[in-house]
Amino acid sequence: MSAARPTLVSLADDLASGRTTSRKLVEECLTRIADPDGEGQRTFIHVDKDAALAxxxxxxxxxxxxxxxxxxxxxxxxxxxxxxxxxxxTRAGSRALEDSAPADADAPVVARLRRAGFVVIGRTNMTEFAYSGIGINPHYGTPKSAWKREVGHVPGGxxxxxxxxxxxRMAYGALGTDTGGSCRIPAAFNGIVGYKPTQRRVPLDGGVPLSTTLDSFGPLANTVECCAILDAVLADEPIKPLQPRAVKGLRxxxxxxxxxxxxxxEVAQTFDRALETLSKLGALVERIEFPExxxxxxxxxxxxxxxxxxxxxxxxxITSKGDVYDPRVSVRIMRGEAITVPEYIEMLAGRRSLVARAAARIAPYDALVMPTTANAPPRIADLANDEAFGRENIRALRNCTMINMMDGCAISLPAHPAGEVPVGxxxxxxxxxxxxLFEIAAGIEGVIRG
Structure with a gap:
């Protein structure tokens, strides 16, 4: 990892040696957030300047x-x-919750980050109520992807x-959520790492739900090891050194x-190149049908x-404040009104079967490998049309959603060489x-970008 993208371990070493201080790190992040030429005003809905410095x-x-x-x-x-x-x-990226009472306690995951000494610098922007994989927010603005910022691509949602x-570098770790890819898609579109944990490992209290069946809370960061550290904190598990697995022999x-x-x-080309690299290094790459x-x-x-x-x-x-919802969000929420109780129960039974069958199919292998998204980051300007937005949203969510439905865990790694279109x-x-999965990802991370 270059000096431009410090890791949690390198920062911890700098803090321990006295080469930097927490105050300096926070001040540097605040300066980047406040830069009028940067994305800070669209990236953060609220910045805790005084509390973060304290x-x-x-x-x-x-x-x-x-x-x-x-x-x-x-x-x-x-x-x-x-x-x-x-x-x-807690606004959840919406205007509909602006007059809500302030929270009387931290969410457990926030409390765990604080308990480990991490400094919460602010609240980040998001798709309203977490209901899209694209990341556009008409209320608070849309931060641009790091890719060709002068053009303006979606950040992923x-x-x-x-x-x-x-x-x-407005922060060095981020707390996100993932219902159908919401940690992995923006990671892929911005050339970083995003992790969706096994749902039951991290408590869901203190977060506005999208789907209680599929929601997971996970980290985004610069490296696999950074995500593993944050994941351990969120799951209240010991932080252990990550031992990368050798690529040779992986199934x-x-x-x-x-x-x-x-x-x-661009996605197909980068994915095929990564598979070729893994095969040359001795991984046993097998294409299989996955009817689930x-x-x-x-x-x-x-x-x-x-x-x-x-x-x-x-x-x-939505009955009282539906007029202030993003119409692209409210229309998706209102689809739920037509789902009957028997249909919902059938969905639950169908998923239980899917989870069991998917687990059996993946059992002989060390991991599944697939593109994080079917699409490269679309241009924001190209999604003004609802039809185009809907099409690209589905393409962004499709692959990631498979893992939430099978109750799995998943990680998105940047697979593109520096300067090329970001692909996860x-x-x-x-x-x-x-x-x-973290050990396998740590072994693969350093070899797939060409």
Whole structure:
């Protein structure tokens, strides 16, 4: 990792040696956020300047007293606007919640980050109520992807600001959510790493839900190891050194069902190049049919769990304040109104079967490998038309959604050489295989970018 993209480990070493301080790190991030020529005003909905500086000073003091809560204490992180932070209003990227009461407690995941000494620098922008994989927000603006910023490409959603905050060094770790790819898609579109954990490992309290069945809370950061560190904190597990697995001998399955259909040329080229590299290094890459992925479309035919469960949460709010919702969000929520109780129960049964069958199919392999998204980051200007937006949104979400539906864990790694169109390579496993997946990803991370 170049000096332009410091890691949590390198920052921790700098803090321990006295080469930097938490106050300096926070001040540098605040300066980038405030840069009028940058994306800070669209990346953050709220910046905790005074609180972040006070926390930084406190961490510096604790480190001098040899009492820092962890070696990462004092490193600034961003938090998606979906999470409760004590004393702040949780808007979820919407105007409909602006008059809500401030949260009376941190969400457990926010509390765990603070307990480890991370400094929360602010709340990041997002797709309203997390309901899109594109990242456009008509209320608070849309931060541009780090790719060819002068052109203006979408950042990916729904954790749009989270990814841009990392890409632009406004924070060094970001807390996001992932219901159908919302940590992985923006990571892919911005050339960073995004992780979707096994859902049951990280508590969902204190976050505005999209789909209680599919929601996961996960990190975005510069490297696999950075994400592994943050994931351990979020799951309240010990932080252990990450031992990369050798590529040679890995059994990697490439599903040929659905996820390779209609790829953008740049995505297909980069993906094939990565597979060729892995094969040359001794990985056993096998293309397999994965019929369970066909079931995902059937289960979600009427909008799926996201429509049904978001409508249950929004049904009163959208009745009173539907006029201030993004129409592209409200129309998707309202699909849930037509889903009946028997249909919802059938969806639950269908998913239980899918999870079991998918786990059996993936069992002989170390990981599934697929493109994170079918599309490269579309231009913001090209999505003014609702039809174009809908098409690209589905293409962004399609592959990632498969893993949420199979209750798995997954990570998106940048697979493109520097300067080329950003393309994510996704590695996935069934639920509970998170540590194994991190080790495999750490071994692959350094070799696939050419």
């Amino acid at each position: 926390a930084a000073d406190a961490m510096d003091g604790l480190r001098k007293a040899n009492a820092a809560p962890s070696r990462f204490a004092g490193i600034p992180v961003s938090v998606k606007d979906l999470f409760d932070i004590k004393g702040q209003v 729904s954790s749009s600001g989270a990814a841009v905050s990392i890409a632009d 990697l399955a490439v599903p040929t069902t659905v996820v390779l259909d209609q790829l953008d040329a 992925f066909l079931d995902v479309g059937i289960i979600g035919m009427k909008g799926g769990f996201a429509a049904a469960e978001s409508y249950a949460w929004h049904r009163f709010l 390579l996704m590695l996935a496993q069934s639920g509970g295989q998170d540590r194994k």
